[in-house]
Amino acid sequence: MRRTVVLLGPPASGKGTQAARFSRAHDFLHFDMGGALREAAAGDSPLAEEIRSYTDAGHLVPDEVVRRLIELMFAANRERDIILDGFPRSMEQAELLEHAMSEAGRELTAAVLIGLPEEEIAIRILNRRVCPVCGKAYNLVTMPPKSDEKCDDDGYPLEHRADDTEEVLKERLAVYKEKTRPIIAHYEAVGVLARVDGTAGVNDVGEQIEKVVLDS
Numbered sequence: 001m002r003r004t005v006v007l008l009g010p011p012a013s014g015k016g017t018q019a020a021r022f023s024r025a026h027d028f029l030h031f032d033m034g035g036a037l038r039e040a041a042a043g044d045s046p047l048a049e050e051i052r053s054y055t056d057a058g059h060l061v062p063d064e065v066v067r068r069l070i071e072l073m074f075a076a077n078r079e080r081d082i083i084l085d086g087f088p089r090s091m092e093q094a095e096l097l098e099h100a101m102s103e104a105g106r107e108l109t110a111a112v113l114i115g116l117p118e119e120e121i122a123i124r125i126l127n128r129r130v131c132p133v134c135g136k137a138y139n140l141v142t143m144p145p146k147s148d149e150k151c152d153d154d155g156y157p158l159e160h161r162a163d164d165t166e167e168v169l170k171e172r173l174a175v176y177k178e179k180t181r182p183i184i185a186h187y188e189a190v191g192v193l194a195r196v197d198g199t200a201g202v203n204d205v206g207e208q209i210e211k212v213v214l215d216s
């Protein structure tokens with residue numbers, strides 16, 4: 001049976017980076033829900049129009065639409081191993097994923113949680129800076145520019161993203177905890193949860209994920 005893997009983690013845990021990296025190295029399909037929604041919304045199908053009707057109004061896309069995207073993705077990738085990133089985000093979505101997997105003849109092989117203490121999340125997010133010209137991302141603590149808050153490539157002063165504030169972070173963390181804890185408990189109860197240490201460097205976290213997924 002093909003592998004189906006879920007990658008979970010708080011904001012700034014590097015989920016997206018790790019999923020992209022893992023999928024390239026091991027020929028897994030990297031399914032990123034945010035990207036899939038943007039892609040699906042870009043066409044001129046009835047589904048695209050429906051998605052835009054929510055996103056243009058600033059609303060979250062309902063789970064019914066998410067379910068259709070997941071089903072289309074499984075149907076189009078029967079022969080592939082898949083790693084999901086940014087999904088599920090709630091217990092309801094975990095349930096719809098389980099249903100879609102069983103319809104597609106798949107089972108969840110591993111749910112990998114990238115653990116990161118809250119202080120570390122705050123350090124990572126509050127110190128993020130970005131170059132307004134080329135878009136290059138920095139972190140004043142973990143990946144500082146060579147000279148004082150200026151882009152290495154073009155010398156422009158780096159900017160602080162407006163939503164990288166303590167207040168926004170607090171709220172994102174509260175939502176994450178409320179919605180994700182039940183999912184983690186559920187995956188732990190069914191025996192598919194594996195925890196990796198997200199405080200390690202990118203390569204080391206990547207190796208921990210490889211070990212868990214390839215052994216599952």
Ligand SMILES: [Zn+2]
Nearest residue numbers: 131134151154
């Ligand atoms: Zn730049």
